[in-house]
Amino acid sequence: MSALLQKTSGILDSSQQASRTQLGDGQPGLDSAKINTGQGTVGALVNDKQLYNNLEQTTSSMQATMVQAQTGVTDFAENMEALKHNFFLRGYFRSVATKTPANWRRMPIDRLPEQHHQGVHLSGEAAFDKQIRPS
Numbered sequence: 132m133s134a135l136l137q138k139t140s141g142i143l144d145s146s147q148q149a150s151r152t153q154l155g156d157g158q159p160g161l162d163s164a165k166i167n168t169g170q171g172t173v174g175a176l177v178n179d180k181q182l183y184n185n186l187e188q189t190t191s192s193m194q195a196t197m198v199q200a201q202t203g204v205t206d207f208a209e210n211m212e213a214l215k216h217n218f219f220l221r222g223y224f225r226s227v228a229t230k231t232p233a234n235w236r237r238m239p240i241d242r243l244p245e246q247h248h249q250g251v252h253l254s255g256e257a258a259f260d261k262q263i264r265p266s
Contacts, residue, residue, distance in 0.1 A: 165171055169178040176182065215224045228234065 166174040166177055169175055214220050
């Protein structure tokens with residue numbers, strides 16, 4: 132068991148050393164001196180204070196918008212609940228409540244409606260006759 136722990140420790144140490152070398156001087160694209168001076172894409176993004184300020188303003192603006200939206204939804208729900216108890220609209224909301232699928236089982240249909248439709252039956256000649264005849 133101790134051999135396994137020593138081997139794992141050795142692998143972790145070597146990977147940590149390799150990552151320090153690559154981020155330090157080993158790889159020119161990720162040189163910390165260049166990043167700190169603002170050279171390259173990463174350096175420009177890290178050192179751009181205006182970008183940071185814009186992102187901070189955008190984040191605070193989005194948070195304020197979310198608070199307003201949550202307040203609006205809460206107010207709307209309260210208004211709808213008040214309307215359900217209003218004298219003039221109480222009947223409407225009761226009738227709407229009976230039309231929901233959850234309540235359909237409580238209202239069985241005794242029979243299907245009778246089919247009272249008047250169909251128009253035309254012969255082929257009458258359907259495609261170009262002459263309009265007065266009725």
